[in-house]
Amino acid sequence: MTVEVAGTRDLEAETPKPVATPTEDSLPRRFADFETLGAALDYAATGQRGLNFHDARGTLTRAYRFAELRDDAQAMGRRLVAAGIKPQDRVAIVAETSAEFAALFFGTVYAGAWPVPLPLPTSFGGRDSYVEQLRVQLSSCAPVMLIYPPELAQMGADAARAAGTEGIDWAELMQRPAPALTLPRANGDDIAYLQYSSGSTRFPHGVAITHHALLNNLTAHAYGMQLVAKDRCISWLPWYHDMGLVGCFLSPVANQVSTDYLKTEDFARRPLAWLDLISRNPGNSISYSPTFGYDICARRISSQTKASDRFDLSRWRLAGNGADMIRPDVMQCFVDVFADAGFKASAFLPSYGLAEATLAVSIMPPAEGIRVELVEETQLSGVAAGEDRPQRYRAIVNCGKPVKDMKVEIREEDGRPLPERAIGKLWCSGPSLMVGYFRDQAATDACLVDGWLDTGDMGYLSDGYVYIVGRAKDMIIVNGRNHWPQDIEWAVEQLPGFKAGDIAAFAITTPGGEETPAVLVQCRSSDDAERVRLREEIRERVRSVTGMNCVIELIPPRTLPRTSSGKLSRAKARNLYLSGDIKPYDLAA
Structure with a gap:
């Protein structure tokens, strides 16, 4: 006879574990061919795919179908309108990788306002430095409100107070009623969001991106990566950076790709959990990282451990690399460590982009891997080597071909176009360029000229491929x-x-x-x-x-x-x- 003691029932048995959204779906895939970002989510919501959030050990904690995201976002949009938010108002949101931020971002879009993702605190600088960073960015974009996760309530409130704006934690906002009201209707030429670059915060530049520009770039992602039905995205990249926000959050929505997320801070503590997620994906994995992410993983695995004992990376179709200078030595080290687990060097997908172009400027054609050219030092420095110094070469990584609808030119300082293999300033032109820097016409005029963007990067073209040498300002x-x-x-x-x-x-x-x-x-x-x-x-x-x-x-x-x-x-x-x-x-x- 079994006696059940009150209070000892198996709670885990009562609470069903979340089930990840499917990789494949019967919904016909559209390559971001929508008028607005809201329309893209509306379409994705008619299918079964969605976003999946995991804890530090890679355990699924929430499966968030696009349909659920759409319903939550529309309710959030009504709350914001009821709170006085009007079209073109800015709503600053601390960009934690979570379902709450996703609903707030799209809720702001549905309300006709401009979401402004702002960073989480890092381990560098401390509390006061973070509050000051938020204050400066808030002063730049002049939002009607700053919304932050409850755990950052004190710092968020201090930053909002210092910038003279309303601060509210999102748990409180989500408890407010969502009245039945008609949400405004956006058009493609409206601003979709403001993106702050990750550089200096003393004089921040809010990059203004329209719906048309965003969706054009997201279409380019789908064509450039040659998306197929079995593709699934895995990401630890922060949502306050263009590669994480645009490439690994908005692109999966607009192109209907199920995605698995680790928080950035969890990746920093347990980087190999990223590879665990990729290993568990039964479909094709698409996952991006700057060079340092690959470096951390290669260093972290023990020399006494066979990678194949823990990982199966054979289905990692696209191992994207971008956001900083791509180092072929690090990529080779990653291959050396993880080839045993099925990782193929041909999976590497170098790319180049920047927030001012929404994101992608060039992407390597899939399966071509990393291609390197050795460039003699004198070509980089512009000064002939002395007789007392040997010739030196530097490995320059091929960053692929310009994405759909993007044009690239290499120019001299005076603006004259340069021939193939001549190093100069990289300029680009296409429908996904920013409108400009918010409330900074002088900075806009300095880099946007006759429909072309001066990226500030140095590079050259060879056989239609883009090679990046470095930042001109560095x-x-x-x-x-x-x-x-x-x-x-x-x-x-x-x-x-x-x-x-x-x-x-x-x-x-x-x-x-x-x-x-x-x-x-x-x-x-x-x-x-x-x-x-x-x-x-x-x-x-x-x-x-x-x-x-x-x-x-x-x-x-x-x-x-x-x-x-x-x-x-x-x-x-x-x-x-x-x-x-x-x-x-x-x-x-």
């Missing part, structure tokens, strides 16, 4: 010779004990008025003699690459600043160093 010019900071940083990373993200190189002006490279290196040694030895080793390494004596500074770990997407911010590192906020170790000369 270039270090000393004695008429151009030096890319990536070259200096990569050289130092090859020394034992250093890794990607430990080094920042930039130009400074000496007391004598000359420009010289400065190299900040995060050092983990606590021994002064060892630090002195490392500094000299680094100095010699940099001299061998640049032919110059550089300022080498060793700094404490976790000192170098990051952008909201996790990339090194050289500009901010330079400013912090010059202002004395980054304090190098005091070493003997």
Whole structure:
């Protein structure tokens, strides 16, 4: 006889576990050919696919069909209209990877207003720095309200108060009634959202993107990646960055692709959970990452562990790579580690894009993998090598062909088009370009000229493919010779004990008025003699690459600043160093 004790019933048995939305669906797929983003969700809602949210261990916590998202978003839109939100108002939303943010983003779109995704706090800078970052961005976009998750209520409220706007946590907003009222009807030329780039937040630029521009770029994603019925997206990228927001949230909605999400902070703690999700996907996986994501995974797996014992990456059809300079050495290391688990190098999908073009400018044709060209240093620097220096080459990664409807030109500084294989400024033109920077006509006029966008990046074209050399604004010019900071940083990373993200190189002006490279290196040694030895080793390494004596500074770990997407911010590192906020170790000369 079994006696049931009150309160000991199996709660797990009572609560059914969520079931992921299907990969395949009978709904005919449309490649984002809609008038507005709201219309795209309306169509996706007639099928069975949707968004799936997982915890830090990769366990599914919520399956969110597009139909449920549409219903929640329309209810949220009515709440916002009832709260006084009007068409063209800005609604700032802290972009946590969650069903709540998804409903708020689309709810704002349904209300005719402009959602403005803002970043979550990072581990760098602390509370005050985050509140100030929000305040500056709020001052830029002048929203009617800032909406944030309950766990950030205090910081969100402080930022809203400092910017003179209403702050509310989304749990409270969702408890309000959703009155039966008619939502405004958008058209394709209306602004769909504002996107802040992940760079400096002192003078933020809100990129204004129309529905037409967005959907044109999302169509280009589908054609560029050659989407098929069995494709499923897996992502840990943050939704406050263009690759995460546009590529891994809005594109799956507009192209009706079921998607599995890890939160970015969970990926940072347990990066291999990303590969676990890919392994469990029975269909074809599409998953993007900057170079550092692949690097972290390759480093994290134990040298004593066979990748095939844990992972099955044989169905990873497209391993996208973008958002920073693509490093072929890191990609090769990833292949070396995970080929045993079925990963194919041909799955790599290099691409190039930026928020000002909505996202994608070029995508590698699927199955072509990473293709590299060796470019002689003098072509990058514009100065002939001296007789005392050997020829040096740098590997430049092919970032694919311009996406559907996008044109690319390489131009001289004076705007003249350059021939094939000549390095210059990359300009692009197409229907997915931004309207401009919100409330900053001068900055808009500086980069948008006669329907063409000056991307600020340097590159060249070869046989119709785009090759990116680096950011023009990052270039270090000393004695008429151009030096890319990536070259200096990569050289130092090859020394034992250093890794990607430990080094920042930039130009400074000496007391004598000359420009010289400065190299900040995060050092983990606590021994002064060892630090002195490392500094000299680094100095010699940099001299061998640049032919110059550089300022080498060793700094404490976790000192170098990051952008909201996790990339090194050289500009901010330079400013912090010059202002004395980054304090190098005091070493003997």
